[in-house]
Amino acid sequence: MQRLTILERDHNDLRRRYAEQQLRLVQMENRLDALLAARSAPQGTHRNEHLDIARQYSVCVEQRVQSFVRTAESLGQRSDARLRSIGRVCAVLFGVESPTVGAVLTAVGRARLDPLADSAAQLCDRASDLRRRAQGTGIPFSWDFELVPGDLLDPAWQEAWPPCDPDLPALSVVAPAYLVAEQVYTKQRVQTGIAITV
Incomplete structure (x- = not known):
């Protein structure tokens, strides 16, 4: 009886792995179709649109998100904690399809009815607008948190968030890279340093 239970568990595990592989294959095929469609589309106008989106994305992170986090942080917060907070807010804004005010406030340790809710809503609207504009081009794009x-750091697509040392190892993503048809339009901004383990 125990052998039968083990075989059944192994069978279910193999079925789960097979389903995951099928899903990956479909995703890869869809990605390939999108890339082929993007190559056949007129690139000039779309490229300019993505360049403008990349510029506005950088402004959003460097000015609006950073300002929001500074306002939300507690007095005396260390700069490494601030970078992690910026990273959490960016993960909410650009890591999910529809960012919410509650998730942005949670990312900085604030309650849902916090006075910063209006600022959080503006950030969500800005991120959603950038996503809509990018989707409107029909060219595949992504914000890469990997x-x-x-x-x-790989200087081809990553850079250290100032004042982090670019020669030190990566610790966490502060702001994701903005990729369009696998090309880097905005580099990933990374917190670097020496990880201290206890």
Whole structure:
């Protein structure tokens, strides 16, 4: 009886893995179709639109998100904690399809009825607008949060968030890269340093 239970568990595990592989295959096929469609589309206008989106995305992160986090943080908060807060807000704004005010406030440790709710709503609207504009071009795009903590930065698509040292290992993503048809339009901004383990 125990052998049958083990075989059934292994069978269910194999079915789950097979379903995951099928999903990955469909996603890869869809991505390939989108890339092929993007190559056949007129690029001049779309490229200019994505360049403008990339510029506005950088302004959003460097000015609006950073200002929001500074306003929300407690007195005496260390700069590394501030960078992690900026990263959490960016994960809410650009890591999900529809960011919410509650999630932005939670990212900075504030309650849903906080006076910063209006500012959080403006950030959500800005991120949603950038996403809509990018989707409107029909060219595949993404905000890339992928990072291996402890790896050195890849200057082709990553840069250290000032004043972090670009020669130190990566700790966390502060702001994701903005990629359009696998090309870097805005580099990933990364907190670097030496991880201290206890």
